[in-house]
Amino acid sequence: MDTINIEDELKFVDPQQIELKLNSFGDLELHLPDGTVHTPVVPARSFPLTDVTHYIAIQTDNKEREEICLIEDMEQLSGESRRVLEDALEKAYFMPVISRLQAINRRFGVTQWKVETDRGVIVFDLSSRSAISQFDGGRLLIKDIDGNRYEIPNYLQLDPKSIALIETQV
Helix, strand or coil, X not given: CCCCCHHHHCCECCHHHCEEEECCCCCEEEECCCCCEECCEEEEEEECCCEEEEEEEEEECCCCCCEEEXXXXXXXXXXXXXXXXXXXXXXXXXXXEEEEEEEEEEEXXXXXXXXXXXXXXXXXXXXXHHHEEECHHHCXXXXXXXXXXXXXXXXXXXXXXXXXXXXXXX
16 A cells, blocks of 8 residues: 655745736636636635634635645745735634524424624524534534534633524534
8 A cells, every 4th residue: 555645735835926917807816827827716625613723724716726825824925915815814714603592492303593693683593403503612613504614712702692592503
């Protein structure tokens, strides 16, 4: 059996040698040092929950999602490329932060949550308790029926009613 060295499989790039920008259609473009331009591309975090600025994969925007390159540390990108990448990641990983729960109602095996977030009041449905992931420090990540994600950085710091509602679900 042949041994595969994972480092040989990764396509790291020098962040100072690439450029990320939006084209006239608003698509993200990757310009490589050899003059190659890939468009449209999408960024993907290797560790989206624990390390949001390191190991950012730039992939083709098609069904195959082929990896073009891997940026080890996005802080090393030029200012404009970093800003463009941060904006693209913000859109890709849109995740409202919940600051208060107004109500949780159960109907036909689905719980409907009405919450206040940094994006306003939102109502969403959860199909099961497994849609809530718990982390250290009271952090919760919630994925609704439609695949949207929400975060509570520390539910223990919310108001008493919100804490009580959450504790019926986790």
